[in-house]
Amino acid sequence: MFILETLIAITVAMTTAFGGLVAEDLITRDAACTISAVPDLWSQECTSPSRLGWFVGTLAVLITAMAVRAWIIAHNGTLYYLRLLPAESADRMRAAVDVANARSLDFRSATGWFGTDGDVVDLRRAVDHVSDELERAMNDDDDATGYVLAPNLAFPAALAVGYDTLLRERTHLAELPTEARRRRLPGGDTGVRTVYFDDGDDMWAERRWLSRRSRPDSELSMVTLRPGLPATAHSTAAPADRTAVGRVWLSLQLDGGGAVSDVDAQHPLRAAADLVVVVGPTATTDGVETLRPWTLPAGRLYPGASGRQIDRRAFARLVEELSGAVEQVLDDYPEADVLLSGRMPRSVAFALGYVISQRKDDRIEGKRATHHPTRPDDTRAERAQARAENEGLSSLSRFWSSVTPVLEHLGEAKPALVHAAQREDVVRHLPVGRAA
8 A cells, every 4th residue: 555655646746747748748749730639739830749748658657546446445345353352262373363453454353262161151241242242333334435444253242242243345255364474475375264254135134045955066065964973873864753852963064074873962851952064065984974174275476465365156056055044944843943053164153143144034046935834832933933934034033042053172162142033932942951
């Protein structure tokens, strides 16, 4: 920006000077000068060709520099660092934040820490603080600039903050590395990965949402397991009575590693679930289905950027598949309490919360009809919800009343209260039900 603004100042002065000389020549021209056509301006009788050439050249440089400056402002803009982690954790992103901030026009932060004591972790106040600070900072920012959000949030907090955030156009998400290069060499890759996540009408609000079942080419597999059965006896078939399933452990896995049947097997909350559903990219090794890692599809390095750009189409497709998997579990088991755990990049978790909030308001093409039965003891609101889902409305409209995010920290998995729409009495009963 310093180089560009210096170049703009110099070219403004030169354009003004040579423009004045050209204007003086035209004003003082003699009768031999005719300007019935553009080429006449270059004749010796009208003006000096060298003066006119310098004027046109400096004007072209000025317009180009202004265009590049506008592009940088729209794509870099303000860097927003969002941090909400357990108090025992270390913030390993500070070096990466400094590197990314060097290529940003401004910097804002919304940060906090939280404790993890108790069977249920209540993050609602901390999440509200981060969401409020982010909204205030974005409201005060210049609308002409871009927005670069760098989330460093625990998984339940990332879902809640992303769900409540109203993103602007020209929004980018940044995935910060834990070990960034401390010195930014010209043209070098710092390890920061950014993805264009513009929320304009053509991106999310007017998107055509499809049921996961209508996507035969899904990148992510969905495997259903029965807790308590031997690894070789796990069944991928859904129970005959879907409404009898009271608790589902849903695990979204993008980090890879290990057999699918062993995912989260160490957690008592998982063992107490009626069903375990694992979603992630898989491969078969020696007859055993294992998880393989999903890596951010990084592409080219743009001038002035802090790192390589992520393929936005692949990123959007992944987030759509993850939200579709959550939606399918809510469709298949409408009476279940879903415990949602996840291991994925921080930018993906934030984007997942945002996309759930966008998808929940729309009807889903390819969704099965009459999939949510009503019961005689249902309230009026529950009957209305069932009718709406049977007509094609996304079951994600009851995301916070049916889904409880799980915080995995220091080898433990605890239900988390992160949103005002959650049913606190149900969430606080989950560990009690486990002990029983």
